[in-house]
Amino acid sequence: MPELPEVEVVRAGLEPAVVGSSITSVSVFDERALTRHAAGAADFVDRLEGRSFTAASRRGKFLWLPLEGSPSALIAHLGMSGQMLLRAPTAGAERHERVRIGIEHPVHGELAIVFADQRTFGSLAVDALIEEGGSRIPTQVVHIARDPLDEKFDDAAFRAALARRGSAIKRVILDQGVVSGIGNIYADESLWAARIHPETPASRLSTRAVHRLLAEVRVVLAKALAEGGTSFDAQYVNVNGQAGYFAHSLNAYGRQGKPCPRCGTAIVRETFMNRGSHFCPTCQRRR
DNA sequence: GGGGGTTCCTGTACGC
DNA sequence: TGCGTACAGGAACCCC
Numbered sequence: 001m002p003e004l005p006e007v008e009v010v011r012a013g014l015e016p017a018v019v020g021s022s023i024t025s026v027s028v029f030d031e032r033a034l035t036r037h038a039a040g041a042a043d044f045v046d047r048l049e050g051r052s053f054t055a056a057s058r059r060g061k062f063l064w065l066p067l068e069g070s071p072s073a074l075i076a077h078l079g080m081s082g083q084m085l086l087r088a089p090t091a092g093a094e095r096h097e098r099v100r101i102g103i104e105h106p107v108h109g110e111l112a113i114v115f116a117d118q119r120t121f122g123s124l125a126v127d128a129l130i131e132e133g134g135s136r137i138p139t140q141v142v143h144i145a146r147d148p149l150d151e152k153f154d155d156a157a158f159r160a161a162l163a164r165r166g167s168a169i170k171r172v173i174l175d176q177g178v179v180s181g182i183g184n185i186y187a188d189e190s191l192w193a194a195r196i197h198p199e200t201p202a203s204r205l206s207t208r209a210v211h212r213l214l215a216e217v218r219v220v221l222a223k224a225l226a227e228g229g230t231s232f233d234a235q236y237v238n239v240n241g242q243a244g245y246f247a248h249s250l251n252a253y254g255r256q257g258k259p260c261p262r263c264g265t266a267i268v269r270e271t272f273m274n275r276g277s278h279f280c281p282t283c284q285r286r287r
Numbered sequence: 288g289g290g291g292g293t294t295c296c297t298g299t300a301c302g303c
Numbered sequence: 304t305g306c307g308t309a310c311a312g313g314a315a316c317c318c319c
Contacts, residue, residue, distance in 0.1 A: 002313090032296085061313075080312050081297085096297090119296045121313060167290065176314075184312060274293080275312050 002061060002078040004147055004181025005224035006244065010084050011063045013239035015056035017086050017111055018065055018103060022052045024110070025102035033098030033115060036077065036140060037125035047126040048074060048101065059137060060144045060180025066129060066136070074101075075127045075138045076115065082122025085114040086239045099124055147181035148217050149225075159210050162202040169205060170198035171273060173217070182217065185230055185253045188278045190217040192252035192260075197286040198277050204287065223249065252278040 002010070026048045028034065028041040037044045052068040063084075064075040076084060085094060089102060089110040099115040115124055127138040133152075146153045158179060165172050170191060173182050182190070191198050193216035196209060205213070224230055229244030237243055251261050253276075256269035260280035270277050 035295095077313080079296095079314085117296095118298065119312085121296065165289080171291080174313085273291085273312090276310090 002082065003183035003186050004061065004149070004221055006229035007058055007061050007063055007078060008225055009229050009238050009244065010078070011056050011058045014065070014084060014086070014113070017105060017108055018053045018113065019055055020052065021103040021105035021111070023048050023050065023101060024104050025049065027100045028098070029100070030098040030120070032120045033117060033123050034125065035123045036075065036127070037123070044124070044126055047072065059141050060147050060176050061183070062138070062141045062144060064127070064138050064141070071129045071136070072126055073129055073138055074124065075140060076124050077122055079117065079119065079121030079123070081118040083116045083237055084239060085116060085241055087112045087114050144176050145178055145180045148179060148214060149181070149221055155214060158214065159207065162205060162210055165202040167202060168199040168272070169196060169202045169213070170277060172202040174273070181221065184275050185250070186217070186220050186224065188253040189220045189251060192279060192284065193220060195283050197284045198272060198279055200287055252280065254278065
């Protein structure tokens with residue numbers, strides 16, 4: 001499932017191929033891939049063809065490619081199973097291919113950006129860019145907080161936000177308006193590393209515990225990024241279709257019944273927010 | 288506006 | 304073998 005490290009791997013993979021390239025063709029095979037583009041497929045195609053990409057940007061799990069000569073960008077959210085693949089222009093259709101964007105790069109020549117998505121929770125759109133703190137971000141990304149690896153991330157504001165929330169800490173760190181980039185896997189891993197029970201009310205965490213959590217979130221995200229992201233199956237791959245290695249480094253997520261790497265107690269899986277929550281009942285005591 | 292539950296979707300892994 | 308069902312979860316959306 002694409003969380004911050006996976007989306008960043010995709011962004012970094014797209015960057016050298018798309019920046020400076022012009023869009024020669026756009027094909028939409030499944031309009032469900034455009035749920036974020038209310039004006040429909042024809043409008044989507046019209047706003048892209050003939051334009052050029054100027055950058056590859058990201059905030060949290062959103063990535064976007066600003067367009068030259070227009071205050072707008074192609075934005076993408078991968079949802080649970082979305083993939084952005086770079087392919088030769090003659091490459092055959094990918095499984096679950098939803099949208100194909102043909103580009104021509106001055107150095108790399110012709111390429112195809114293929115958006116493939118099994119579960120169709122991801123989508124693309126062309127969205128207006130607006131000013132925010134010296135940078136331009138898509139309107140659909142305005143409500144997304146900065147991620148903990150962003151140098152402008154405000155630790156004090158994060159602490160204050162937690163102090164205002166009575167919800168379970170896991171729910172709060174999954175809220176992209178509070179801190180972005182964290183999904184179910186890295187939430188479980190970070191809480192395990194910080195020895196915090198996922199259902200601890202956020203406002204009950206001590207300042208020291210919040211600092212510990214934030215530090216562990218950063219360690220987990222940075223390590224996953226260095227290892228190319230987490231892959232369990234074919235759901236997450238980089239732009240070349242290759243899997244990441246972080247799944248081998250997981251301590252809690254998906255390890256129910258197996259010993260906690262720290263104390264040996266069996267990891268527990270509970271249903272929380274309609275998804276799995278994995279933790280060590282000894283190291284992560286409920287208060 | 289915080290809080291928490293529901294909904295969208297499809298491939299895979301099960302149990303019977 | 305074949306069918307039905309549970310499961311995976313990001314985030315918008317809804318009502319309280």
